[in-house]
Each structure stands twice: as structure tokens, then as C-alpha cells.
Amino acid sequence: MRNIANIKPSAILVSLIQSAKLSNTVSRIALRDANIQWRAHISKPSQLRDQQTMLDVAAQLRLIIRQVSQKQCGIKRMSWSTLVYLEADLRSAYAQNINLEPLLDIVAANSEHSEVA
Secondary structure (H helix, E strand, C coil): CCCHHHCCHHHHHHHHHHHCCCCCHHHHHHHHHHHHHHHHHHCCCHHHCCCHHHHHHHHHHHHHHHHHHCCCCCCCHHHHHHHHHHHHHHHHHHHCCCCCCCCCCCCCCCCHHHCCC
């Protein structure tokens, strides 16, 4: 079983953009929009993130999956499984309330929060 807490959707989305070679404009836009949404999501501190974004990104990927399945869009064979797994992993992470790619809060070494007792 895969540990979905360790996946990096930001890297996977960039890889798909570069290698999937989607033949449909709607699918290419959906992939680009998914990447933009995800980047905005992970740029926020973990406690300020809206986990609904994972479902929104998964919905964009589902659109691509549907178009490929209905032969309205072509995709490179190697990218297909990556796309399907990412969509499923995002939905699973949402269901399990897993925060993917957490933004670590950095505390300055000389701040009052970093004092050792």
C-alpha cells in the first residue's frame, strides 16, 4: 500500500504538464489550472489551507481522465497512470484529512518562541 502522505503533487503536476502531451485544449487548460490551484494552496501556512482545494484539483484531473477515457483527448501512455494515481491520491488525502506538502513554520533562532527551558 502506498503512503499518500509522502506524495508531492506539485512535482507530479509539473511533470505531467511537461510530459503528458495532452491533445485537447480543454484538458491542457484543466491541467494548468490544477497546477495553479495547487501552488496557491501549498504557498499558504498549513493552518490556513482549505482542504477543499484537494477536491478542486482532483476535479480538474477527473475532467482530463474523463476526456481521455472518452477518446476526446490523447495522452502519452506513461503519463496516464500518473494522472489517475494523483487524482485518487488527492481524494484519499482529503478523505483522511492528510495535509500534503505541509509548509513548515520557521521560527527564528533568536525569537521568544525558540527559547529552550
